[in-house]
Amino acid sequence: MTLSEKNFAFVMHCGEMGSRWGFNRTIGQMCGLLIITKDPMTANQIADALSISRGNVSMGIKELQSWQLIKVMHIPGDRKEYYAPAGDIWDMANRVFEERKKREVEPTLSLLRDNLLDEASNDDEIYAQKQMGEIHNLLETVTKWSSELQRLTPEQLNKLMKLGSGIGKVIDLKDKILKKM
Amino acid sequence: MTLSEKNFAFVMHCGEMGSRWGFNRTIGQMCGLLIITKDPMTANQIADALSISRGNVSMGIKELQSWQLIKVMHIPGDRKEYYAPAGDIWDMANRVFEERKKREVEPTLSLLRDNLLDEASNDDEIYAQKQMGEIHNLLETVTKWSSELQRLTPEQLNKLMKLGSGIGKVIDLKDKILKKM
DNA sequence: TACAAGTTTCAAAAATAAATGAAATCTATG
DNA sequence: CATAGATTTCATTTATTTTTGAAACTTGTA
Numbered sequence: 001m002t003l004s005e006k007n008f009a010f011v012m013h014c015g016e017m018g019s020r021w022g023f024n025r026t027i028g029q030m031c032g033l034l035i036i037t038k039d040p041m042t043a044n045q046i047a048d049a050l051s052i053s054r055g056n057v058s059m060g061i062k063e064l065q066s067w068q069l070i071k072v073m074h075i076p077g078d079r080k081e082y083y084a085p086a087g088d089i090w091d092m093a094n095r096v097f098e099e100r101k102k103r104e105v106e107p108t109l110s111l112l113r114d115n116l117l118d119e120a121s122n123d124d125e126i127y128a129q130k131q132m133g134e135i136h137n138l139l140e141t142v143t144k145w146s147s148e149l150q151r152l153t154p155e156q157l158n159k160l161m162k163l164g165s166g167i168g169k170v171i172d173l174k175d176k177i178l179k180k181m
Numbered sequence: 182m183t184l185s186e187k188n189f190a191f192v193m194h195c196g197e198m199g200s201r202w203g204f205n206r207t208i209g210q211m212c213g214l215l216i217i218t219k220d221p222m223t224a225n226q227i228a229d230a231l232s233i234s235r236g237n238v239s240m241g242i243k244e245l246q247s248w249q250l251i252k253v254m255h256i257p258g259d260r261k262e263y264y265a266p267a268g269d270i271w272d273m274a275n276r277v278f279e280e281r282k283k284r285e286v287e288p289t290l291s292l293l294r295d296n297l298l299d300e301a302s303n304d305d306e307i308y309a310q311k312q313m314g315e316i317h318n319l320l321e322t323v324t325k326w327s328s329e330l331q332r333l334t335p336e337q338l339n340k341l342m343k344l345g346s347g348i349g350k351v352i353d354l355k356d357k358i359l360k361k362m
Numbered sequence: 363t364a365c366a367a368g369t370t371t372c373a374a375a376a377a378t379a380a381a382t383g384a385a386a387t388c389t390a391t392g
Numbered sequence: 393c394a395t396a397g398a399t400t401t402c403a404t405t406t407a408t409t410t411t412t413g414a415a416a417c418t419t420g421t422a
Contacts, residue, residue: 003305010292010293010296017285017289035312036309036312037309089319090315103201111191112191115191121185124188124219128187131217132191134270157326
């Protein structure tokens with residue numbers, strides 16, 4: 001079972017992008033491969049398709065499971081484990097988003113909070129705290145908004161988009177309405 | 182000029198997070214250091230503060246400039262170059278966001294577009310194209326929304342947030358209004 | 363234009379991350 | 393409960409990324 005040229009190109013691209021999205025090349029490839037492959041695949045099929053070792057696939061699977069991006073499936077009478085994406089593209093994107101927030105925003109927020117609780121003891125610390133406060137605000141804002149957006153379905157988002165109206169306009173509209181109340 | 186313990190911890194943390202944000206440890210540290218330091222710094226001051234080589238600083242500066250995150254300043258009668266953040270926290274975050282979009286979303290979109298233009302030549306390709314189409318839609322949606330959000334000032338965002346209203350509510354509101362029109 | 367202060371470059375070294383594959387472990391079934 | 397098929401682990405190897413530092417380069421000044 002060999003990948004077509006186009007499909008192979010896509011899988012390799014997922015590899016390149018993999019590290020950007022928080023995992024390594026191989027894991028990116030595995031993820032891409034499972035997404036474009038209709039039927040669930042065994043670990044050996046994955047290893048063959050990507051020309052990587054069986055052990056590497058095993059580690060990749062563990063990692064993808066920790067991101068909740070893939071699920072295990074079984075075929076009656078077959079002892080092998082089959083893997084498939086856990087949900088549709090939208091679900092997967094949400095998981096990646098959520099997980100990254102947990103890994104890269106939350107630790108920073110907690111460090112900043114700690115830092116901001118302490119009394120600054122000199123000019124350098126006063127300035128630094130001011131800046132850290134700004135970062136803290138930014139991250140809180142981004143976090144809150146992203147969870148609001150994640151709550152919406154792709155349909156809701158697309159619907160809005162197709163109305164040809166930017167969020168800026170929506171907000172203006174809301175402002176006007178609130179003033180009237 | 183030594184960093185206080187708190188400030189040092191922050192700078193090191195920026196290093197850890199650096200790679201997540203698209204650059205390496207040292208560059209993350211440099212960025213953090215310049216952000217919490219009131220006065221512009223010379224390359225040598227940066228090298229000393231972080232205990233890294235002068236050459237490394239030079240490369241880091243180049244990279245941070247390519248992200249438009251720092252600017253060069255001069256002090257009359259002093260031949261050295263001084264570096265400072267190019268803008269406030271919000272500006273910098275926007276730049277990073279923008280740059281990452283360029284580096285990690287746009288190449289993918291263009292690959293997907295190419296792939297989707299071709300006629301699928303068998304079942305595997307048909308399914309793969311369906312999935313790629315989904316990813317394409319998702320990325321387009323995310324891209325559009327993020328540029329809408331970036332257009333807003335932090336004040337606008339905060340104001341809205343403080344009204345205690347989620348974007349979901351805003352959208353509902355908009356829907357109702359549109360129906361009346 | 364020669365010099366010195368400052369900056370950049372880049373080949374080589376060091377550090378880090380990822381992949382391999384053989385051995386250990388797990389597990390369904392006769 | 394022994395075994396064969398399957399999966400996981402992890403020490404070692406391999407590949408990649410980052411850092412160093414000496415040499416080359418740039419530039420303002422005497």
